[in-house]
Amino acid sequence: MPDFTTALPLLALTAIAGYLLGAVPFGLVMAKIFGLGDLRQIGSGNIGATNVLRTGNKLAAFLTLVLDAGKGGIAVLLARYLIGEDAAQVAGGAAFLGHCYPVYLGFKGGKGVATFLGTLLALSFPLGLIACGTWLATAAITRISSLSALVAAVTSPLAAILIGRADAALLCALLALLILLRHKANITRILAGEEPKIGKKKT
Numbered sequence: 001m002p003d004f005t006t007a008l009p010l011l012a013l014t015a016i017a018g019y020l021l022g023a024v025p026f027g028l029v030m031a032k033i034f035g036l037g038d039l040r041q042i043g044s045g046n047i048g049a050t051n052v053l054r055t056g057n058k059l060a061a062f063l064t065l066v067l068d069a070g071k072g073g074i075a076v077l078l079a080r081y082l083i084g085e086d087a088a089q090v091a092g093g094a095a096f097l098g099h100c101y102p103v104y105l106g107f108k109g110g111k112g113v114a115t116f117l118g119t120l121l122a123l124s125f126p127l128g129l130i131a132c133g134t135w136l137a138t139a140a141i142t143r144i145s146s147l148s149a150l151v152a153a154v155t156s157p158l159a160a161i162l163i164g165r166a167d168a169a170l171l172c173a174l175l176a177l178l179i180l181l182r183h184k185a186n187i188t189r190i191l192a193g194e195e196p197k198i199g200k201k202k203t
Contacts, residue, residue, distance in 0.1 A: 001170045002086045011090050014083060018075040018091035022098025022115060025105055026067035027052050030060040048110035050145060068110070069118030071095055076122035089171050092119040096175055100182055111182040113149040116175050120156065123168055130159045143197040146186035153179040 004011070027047035031039040036055045039047055043054035049068060053061035072095045079091035099115040101107040117135070121128030131152045138148035153176040160169040180187070189195040 002089055002167045004086045006083055006086050010083065011087060014079050014087045014091050015094040018079065018094030019098040020103075021071050021075050022095030023102035023104055023109070024071060024098075025102055025109065026071070027064045027110065028105075030064045030067075031055070034060045036060060046110055047105070049114055065114050068099065068114035069121070071099070072115040072117075072119035073122035076119055080122075085167075088123065089168065092123055093171055093174060095119065096178065100178055111149070112175070112179055113153075116149075116153060116179060119175070120172070123171070124160070124163070124165045126163050127156070127160055127165055127168065127172075130163070131156050134159075139198060144190065144195050145198050146183055146195060147190055149179060150183055150187070 006014075025047050027039050027049065030052060031037065031042075034055075034057050036042070036052070036057055039051060039055075043051045049061045049065035052064045055061075072092055075091040075095035076088045080088035096112055096115050096119055098109075100109045100112045102109040113135075117128060117131055120131050134155055135148045135152040138151045139145060142148065153172075156172040156176055157169040160166060160172050186195060
């Protein structure tokens with residue numbers, strides 16, 4: 001973990017700001033703008049880019065992906081610029097938490113994959129690239145999006161240590177744990193061989 005040198009009240013304020021930014025449901029916003037209906041009543045009911053894609057609108061899905069990743073990245077970069085590295089990690093973790101458990105939606109949010117990747121890219125660009133590369137490689141082999149996310153998340157703490165960012169390993173481990181929790185149903189389907197593959201609609 002990083003050296004915590006910032007005053008606790010300021011870190012608490014950073015966490016609140018990061019959480020509120022992360023809680024913005026861009027999937028719902030894009031669905032509203034593009035007239036796609038209530039995303040929570042479509043497909044899996046998830047508010048992330050994967051479910052937006054199930055509407056058939058690739059632009060809306062792409063924008064959701066960018067914005068969900070961006071809110072994690074922006075939280076990290078702003079906190080780092082205004083305060084320091086300890087605040088950057090707090091802000092990134094809080095933004096991720098906000099996406100998964102948004103106060104605006106009764107704490108029922110997304111699974112956090114895009115926000116996780118955006119957070120890591122801003123926290124350490126090489127680490128973020130490794131996570132993205134792991135996702136892509138796993139997806140190319142298995143064609144299972146959820147499994148790709150799980151592999152990228154679970155391997156991120158080790159990747160952080162290997163590239164000399166051991167200070168970020170604890171945050172990576174915490175985010176990975178939350179991603180595992182948010183993917184409980186997916187894990188059950190993966191083990192049963194029932195998880196839909198990329199390009200195939202969920203039935």
